[in-house]
Ligand SMILES: Cc1cc2nc3c(=O)[nH]c(=O)nc-3n(C[C@H](O)[C@H](O)[C@H](O)COP(=O)(O)OP(=O)(O)OC[C@H]3O[C@@H](n4cnc5c(N)ncnc54)[C@H](O)[C@@H]3O)c2cc1C
Ligand code: SF4
């Protein structure tokens with residue numbers, strides 16, 4: 057048989073789980089134990105599938121892609137939001153730990169592990185989540201933007217809207233109206249997009265109550281995001297940009313400290329990255345256009361050479377910082393921000409985070425999740 | 434009836450959302466209906482890119498794109514449809530960019546393009562290795578901007594046909610429970626592929642071919658259903674896709690001897706040969722004992738850590754999470770897996786099916802631009818271009834016609850049918866039938882096909898269908914009862930398997946994805962340069978017919994890479 061080799065019986069393991077079941081119709085809530093044989097390669101999602109097939113067809117959870125891209129399968133394992141399709145079970149089984157699976161936090165439960173994502177999407181919709189080119193632009197072809205400019209929003213564009221960050225958001229627990237990490241990261245995706253022409257409007261709205269300044273900087277969102285979006289960093293960038301543009305009407309004194317650090321570290325936004333120096337004419341023109349716009353708003357001085365030179369100094373310093381973090385380019389600069397934040401949080405030496413760091417399931421049973429260095433398997 | 438619309442789009446992946454946006458912009462009252470939230474659609478999993486002759490990386494033009502597509506399709510594609518796709522693709526891609534798609538860029542700030550299998554020019558526009566994700570999100574942004582009403586987590590089950598017209602859809606409301614009827618002057622089907630027919634597939638759990646079967650059941654013909662593409666690089670054991678972008682960036686395929694075995698199968702194009710060619714080469718290596726545990730190796734190491742980080746980050750993440758292999762240091766074990774259904778609902782160039790008011794677009798449709806073998810990057814392009822065309826045509830029709838009627842008897846019949854299923858207490862649950870179907874399809878209707886295996890598979894499917902008649906659903910509740918919808922999905926899959934087998938047996942030649950090296954090793958243009966058409970007859974049996982291929986200017990030639 058030609059494909060026989062494809063179906064070599066895999067080694068199996070006995071997986072034990074506890075699942076919080078919830079029936080909204082009856083209001084019943086119960087923590088139930090499950091035990092099932094699963095192949096050693098199984099992720100949490102595969103185990104739930106086996107339970108649904110062979111033990112209890114009424115178990116409800118969402119799934120689709122089973123490859124960390126659709127954002128369906130957010131849920132909690134041992135109280136921390138995860139994507140079920142990302143969590144390998146083998147290490148957990150080996151450690152003898154019996155994880156508890158429950159629905160995500162900060163969202164109403166519909167049934168078992170299914171939450172109502174309505175409030176989540178309403179907040180996304182509240183940040184005006186589409187590109188506003190500002191005028192009826194009929195470009196002949198595509199707009200011309202440099203890769204460096206696009207890199208500014210690379211992380212934000214990775215968001216799969218899974219809700220893991222919202223589930224763990226500290227501020228949202230006390231203020232359900234807080235826009236929250238996912239929506240604000242989506243906001244940054246447009247504010248940071250050189251093609252968007254409503255930064256001022258956006259920043260004004262994100263500066264209102266329940267906006268960026270209501271974030272408590274707990275960093276849980278960064279920690280739990282399965283895609284490396286780092287929503288807290290996005291919020292910091294929005295904050296820094298707001299301050300630069302003089303939009304800080306809701307900023308209390310309690311934020312002043314934070315502001316100093318952030319403005320220093322995220323000063324790269326827009327004026328940034330030595331753009332006029334290192335890139336072609338086109339992007340320099342784009343940059344200038346943007347600067348002119350700000351100038352019209354009376355927010356910044358015209359960024360012609362002397363100003364640029366100043367920025368270069370600042371950016372140089374940043375660049376060095378970034379180098380220390382082991383990455384370069386705009387992404388690195390983002391990490392520079394986090395680097396500082398981490399020092400601030402007393403993070404262990406050398407923990408770099410970022411793209412590479414989320415390549416592995418980061419659950420160590422019984423411990424707070426850690427993020428290893430990028431590149432280590 | 435719950436509500437009525439001018440246009441109801443069933444499915445909210447790239448094809449469905451593009452169709453809805455277009456219908457909206459034409460002034461129609463349009464709604465989307467999807468069994469999962471739009472951004473969860475499997476279009477989001479597309480990694481590699483989208484083909485359009487933008488000419489940003491080389492001298493390119495739509496004519497070259499069309500020729501590559503015709504040839505890649507092994508001359509089973511309709512050349513008028515291919516021409517339309519290739520001519521309109523560039524403007525459609527620019528439109529996506531203007532809406533805000535985060536494409537990767539060239540040095541001079543234009544949309545970057547990379548080489549892809551069987552393409553004569555670097556023509557695949559991309560966003561790192563998350564192209565589909567970027568497109569799904571930009572389209573959903575535009576859906577939100579237009580505030581297009583969306584029936585989220587509604588599972589479409591039946592089409593309402595009355596007065597020889599399609600007038601709506603009957604769907605199960607997952608969140609609240611209950612059958613809901615949505616009336617519409619026109620319905621566009623866009624439910625994507627059916628990879629779940631196979632154990633090793635790159636497709637999501639949601640890819641169960643629902644609309645193909647729904648259309649079949651109301652008498653609409655399905656075209657070229659035997660044409661299931663196997664992608665050469667899927668990860669063991671789950672079938673998760675490793676993008677062709679890897680080979681585009683220069684990765685090697687190696688056998689257990691460490692040889693780049695494609696030297697013997699496609700000496701010129703090597704790793705960039707067409708998918709069917711590479712899948713067969715791999716399967717031959719594996720069958721002849723030069724595989725490694727049923728796999729071959731995809732080697733990225735020589736690309737270097739930096740390039741892998743920058744361009745193939747997602748691939749590395751997948752490979753590390755699902756195979757515990759870091760491609761910077763080790764080659765990735767891969768094998769062919771079911772990937773893309775070239776066949777589907779037979780439509781014209783505007784997505785119109787044989788029934789007035791019923792349209793289809795995207796992977797569930799067969800226009801046909803992919804013929805017997807789809808080129809990487811052409812599927813996303815098809816969803817956009819033909820999604821747009823279907824959206825426009827459906828809106829135009831709807832805006833010139835007024836009435837919608839859904840006879841109460843249709844709703845009552847559906848209620849009764851569903852009631853029978855839900856009330857059944859004793860019997861088998863669906864999962865074993867589902868698993869057996871997927872395993873046997875893989876064994877008997879896979880990369881290589883033989884007469885006796887296909888015949889045997891026909892018998893197996895018939896037996897599975899008997900079992901399915903007595904299937905029970907565990908969950909009897911209303912709220913989020915996807916135990917019920919998964920059972921209904923299995924019913925769809927069984928229909929499609931039957932069509933595939935009938936069509937596969939009839940095509941006594943080897944063409945594109947339909948490879949019969951043991952009994953009919955050659956392409957036979959005299960007899961089989963035509964589409965298979967499968968329909969259900971009065972008695973519910975699958976019948977076979979043929980339809981000519983539209984040839985405009987490219988006469989069939991031998992296909993070698
Ligand atoms: C892993 C992978 C990678 C790929 N990479 C590429 C690539 O790089 N380039 C390329 O061109 N192509 C690629 N393809 C192919 C391409 O992505 C798909 O063919 C295309 O995205 C299909 O889009 P669609 O809109 O037709 O369907 P989908 O995106 O699958 O959407 C289907 C929609 O229908 C809905 N639906 C399904 N059934 C029902 C029902 N019963 N009721 C209600 N709603 C329903 C779903 O909820 C979903 O919204 C790839 C495919 C896969 C699997
Ligand atoms: S850092 Fe801010 S946004 Fe993120 S989880 Fe904490 S409070 Fe919420």
Ligand code: SF4
Nearest residue numbers: 215216218219221281
């Ligand atoms: S920011 Fe991360 S955790 Fe939050 S929704 Fe997006 S991908 Fe999920």
Ligand code: FES
Nearest residue numbers: 122126127129141
């Ligand atoms: S199933 Fe899609 S992210 Fe987990």
